[in-house]
Amino acid sequence: MSSRQALKVGVLGLRRGMTFATQFNTLPETxxxxxxxxxxxxxxxxxxxxxxxxxxxxxxxxxxATDLDIVVVASGAPDHVLHCCQALESGRHVLSEVPADISLDRCRELVASVRKTGRKYMLAENCCYWGFVQEYRRQVRTGRLGDVLYAEGEYLHDVRRLYLENLDLPKDAGFRALREHPKSRRTWRADLHPINYLTHDLGPLLEILDDRCVSVCAMATASACGEGFAPAAEVALFKTAGGRVIKLLTEFSLPRPSHHWFALMGTKGSLESPRGPATKHLLYCEDENMESWSEMAWSTRLLAGPAAAWKSGHGGADWHISREFADCILHDTPSPIDVFRAMDYTVPGICAVRSIEQGGAPVPIPDLRED
Ligand SMILES: NC(=O)c1ccc[n+]([C@@H]2O[C@H](COP(=O)([O-])OP(=O)(O)OC[C@H]3O[C@@H](n4cnc5c(N)ncnc54)[C@H](O)[C@@H]3O)[C@@H](O)[C@H]2O)c1
Incomplete structure (x- = not known):
């Protein structure tokens, strides 16, 4: 496809959005x-x-108002649906950053807008594209772990610095400095419930297990930063349509090295990703004469894709998101992470916040396909 015919991309939000502004320029068709x-x-x-x-x-x-085929929405999470719907209603295909939004009503608006406009919508959940996530999926599909009954995911990342506009505190600024900074200069992250930011870990687990969450109980810690700031950590227990239990922990303001972590426990074996200083994935299968964990050299990178992919962010996942979104438009195929799958990743976090507000009571998770 010549550059004259290339799909024209507009990007909203030029911090995270720069990744996609750059990636779409590496593809010949965009x-x-x-x-x-x-x-x-x-x-x-x-x-x-x-x-x-x-x-x-x-x-x-x-x-x-300009000539665009694709809009990338990389504004703050509470504004995603507003910005996505504006783009969809103006006839554009939309690639949205995660989470899809933090309000159930707005999620419903998004589903209605995608249905009405018939435009493509994709949630840019890059962690689903990690090489080891796809490897875990293969292990589960081949039955090596038996029936997977229980799974865990964690995302721990001290992003206190992003609680303030323009990153105007040093990385090691203490909690007191954060509290004393003018309230007017706090960003949308400062009071975001951590469990609203669960898609990086819930998304991959749901893809590995081919499942969706149907109810949740959740709890929150106090805020580490003080009044008006988000709780430090939130933990949710989800029941899935497949009868499984998933435990999800998110934490964004405690001083510790960051990590994503996944674990799967089945009737024949278990899998765990590296945690803390560990570097290898761990597999145990009862029927395979393993005395203990076996170390597996699985990579974050997806092996498929050109060298350009490996240079993109998050182990090459950002390139794959851009490639697959362009492909679904070029070939008019379903969006790889369509609006309903986006809701499967996002709505459980919104319902977890409701459970927290109700002292940890179970809250049903609606399937927005049925709206
Ligand atoms: N998938 C990932 O790995 C990943 C990584 C980082 C961030 N994110 C997501 O990407 C999104 C953006 O994150 P960020 O850290 O860049 O956020 P940010 O708040 O630091 O930056 C958002 C940018 O959008 C601009 N913006 C917002 N609303 C606008 C409007 N109406 N008009 C013009 N400009 C507007 C702001 O000025 C700002 O520069 C968030 O939803 C976040 O959750 C995803």
Whole structure:
């Protein structure tokens, strides 16, 4: 496809959004032609980095008024549905950052908008594209673990610095400095329930298990940062349609090295990903004469894909998201993580917050396919 025919991409939000602005320029069939951010310095940086004839906009509506095929929504999580629906209603295909949103009502609006417009929507859940996640999936599909009855996921990442605009505290600034900073300069992350940011771990587990969550009980710790800031950690217990239990822990403000962690326990064996200083994945299968865990050299990278993929963020996953979204438009095939799967990853976190508000009581998780 020549550059004249390339799918034209506009990107909203030029921090995380820069990843996709760059990735869509590495594909021959897509070209980033517009970028948008309220912050003029970010626009300038984006235009310099892209080194192309892309145009910069400070107003989203103005970017949407230009000739675009795809809009990437990488604004703050509470605004995702608002921005996605505006793009869908203007006839664009939408690649949305995670989570899909943090409000159930807005999630319902998104589903309705995708249904009404018939445009493609994909949730950019990059962790589903990790090589070892696909390997776990293969192990489960071949039956090596037997029936998987229980799974766990964790995402721990000290992002206190992102609680403030323009990162204007040093990385090692203490809790007191954070509290004393003007409230008006806090970002959407400062009071985001950690469990709303569960898709990086729940998404892969649901793909591995081919399942969805149907109810949740959850609890939160106090905030580590003080009044008006999010709880430090939140933990949810999900029951799935397949009868499994999944435990999910998210934590974003305690001083410790970050990690994602996954565990699966089945009737024939178990799997665990590296945690803390461990470097290898661990597999135990009862019928295979293993005395204890076997170390597995599985990689975060997906082996398929060109070298360009490996250079992209998150072990190459960001390239694969861009590639697959472009392909589903070019070949008019279903979106790889469509709006309903996006809801399967996102709505359990929204319901977990409701459970926390009700002292940990069980809360049913609606299937928005049935709306
Ligand atoms: N998948 C991943 O690995 C990953 C990594 C980081 C962030 N994210 C997600 O990406 C999204 C963005 O994250 P971030 O850290 O870049 O957030 P951020 O808040 O730091 O940046 C968002 C940017 O969008 C701009 N923006 C917001 N609303 C706008 C509007 N109406 N008009 C113009 N500009 C607007 C802001 O000025 C800001 O520069 C979030 O939803 C986050 O959850 C995903």
């Amino acid at each position: 070209r980033t032609v517009a970028v948008c951010d309220q912050d003029s310095a970010r626009i300038e940086h984006a235009l310099n980095t892209l080194g192309s004839d892309a145009r910069g906009f400070s107003e989203y509506n103005e970017m949407l």
